[in-house]
Amino acid sequence: MIQPPDASKPEASRSWGSRFFSPILAGATLRDRMIACFGALLGIALTGAISGYLFGHGPHLPLIVAPIGASAVLLFAVPASPLAQPWSIIGGNTISALIGLIVAHFISDPILAIGVGVSLAIAAMSFTRCLHPPGGAAALTAVLGGPAVAGWGFLFPFVPVALNSCLLVALGLLFHKLARRSYPHVAVKPVENLHQTNDLPSSVRVGFREEDVDAALEAFDETFDIDRADLSRLLQQVELQAAVRSHAGISCADIMSRDVIAIDEDADPDDARRLLLKHNIRALPVKDRHGRLIGTVGLREISQSTGTIAGSISPPATAAVSDAALSLLPVLTDGRTHAVIIVDADDQILGLISQTDLLSAVARLLPNEPA
Known part of the structure; x- marks a missing residue:
């Protein structure tokens, strides 16, 4: 039979203590x-x-x-x-x-x-x-x-x-x-459309918009001690965390491509271009002589490279096999990143998740309704 908690026990004391010392400000530790x-x-x-x-x-x-x-x-x-x-x-x-x-x-x-x-x-x-x-x-x-x-x-x-x-x-x-703390605080700039068109960036076309934040603030009729841009960023992160929690069972290991086409850092740009076109991919992982991931290249990077591709390498977006697949949404919808490389603790390449891979996974999560 389940017994009610005894206030004299350490567990009750710890619970009371945690409530007593709980932070007044959100995020404080x-x-x-x-x-x-x-x-x-x-x-x-x-x-x-x-x-x-x-x-x-x-x-x-x-x-x-x-x-x-x-x-x-x-x-x-x-x-x-x-x-x-x-x-x-x-x-x-x-x-x-x-x-x-x-x-x-x-x-x-x-x-x-x-x-x-x-x-x-x-x-x-x-x-x-x-x-x-x-x-x-x-x-x-x-x-x-x-x-x-x-x-x-x-x-x-x-x-x-x-x-x-x-x-x-x-x-x-x-x-x-x-102390490695950010000060003065600089609010993150609103997401811009990198394609220089009048459309909203793809990452903010669905979900709440800036006018929704304004309407919510007006409805509360209160002043909050937080920058408005930070408030929007916080709400976007809340949306992401809720989606990740709802589908935490889908990990990067479940949807990643395992037969990854990669290239060495001292390779010729023509070799990189040939691999990109042959396999119809937009990002090519680059390895050092020990097989560790050091970056990626695409057609844009190698179009202006001379000699080897070493001078055209872009920093890679990486994740672990155990990471939630939906946690990659902000990276793969930023307008710049075409693929996330899945690596181990030694930066050895284990797999790759492209925008197409993630889109296919998200599509499977949609409810199947009869036409």
């Missing part, structure tokens, strides 16, 4: 958070140390302004956020601090000044495309004043606010590069 903690440690400490070394600190100048701590959370914990990009941090903090000083100069009532300061800071950051939440704190700091603000006057937005922001961003760029 414990490793990401640990990297963020270490990055913030280095970033904030070094920003304060360098600022203190350059200008000293004391009543006339703080070691570091408080909003920089909030900037560090975004910079190291969510580096892909549009709110955490270099211009957002530097421009958002600096412009907001300047707005706060201007408001404090013209409005003597502190209650009214803090409200107007933050609201105008949001407006200014929005119009200058540098919206940054800590900018609101920078505006408040400037409005409420203090020895540092009074001592530096209208230089305060630049020293220490802009100085701290620039140092933090520079350290963030270095840290993310060393």
Whole structure:
């Protein structure tokens, strides 16, 4: 008989713990958070140390302004956020601090000044495309004043606010590069039609379109902390993963061609052209002297080659025999790749999957309905 879970058992504790420590942000992992903690440690400490070394600190100048701590959370914990990009941090903090000083100069009532300061800071950051939440704190700091603000006057937005922001961003760029994380985040460009016609690329003709994303965002009537291009890319990946999961039983080994026509890297272009035309194929795998795959060539590559084909080799698209066949859809529909080479751990060629092979497999998955 199945017994209900006992809350005193380790399994229940682990379940509770996993729920308690589950990430708030989609995609976040414990490793990401640990990297963020270490990055913030280095970033904030070094920003304060360098600022203190350059200008000293004391009543006339703080070691570091408080909003920089909030900037560090975004910079190291969510580096892909549009709110955490270099211009957002530097421009958002600096412009907001300047707005706060201007408001404090013209409005003597502190209650009214803090409200107007933050609201105008949001407006200014929005119009200058540098919206940054800590900018609101920078505006408040400037409005409420203090020895540092009074001592530096209208230089305060630049020293220490802009100085701290620039140092933090520079350290963030270095840290993310060393950690092999992408920063600043660059949203992937929309897929282009490589054939230079007015048609949509084949990979986006079926499924949702950009206007569907706009309609969905309008229906939610909310603002999300993600670039619109990243949102489209995420939804496309969700579609792909759902298709792969639904047909996970079909692997590359099931549909690949096993009698692969290949050529050596020191072969003559005429030999490569002859093989391509004889076997009616568009991509020819190229092997080194040890039989390992090093690339592919097609008619376009060899049309301008002289000597051997070694100088005309294109990087290969590869997969393993155990990979899901439908996971090759993005590669084989990108408008450039005609075949994926199936290799083992030593890059020895085991098979090949062409666009035709994958199309035939997808066709078999379609429901058979009577005419």
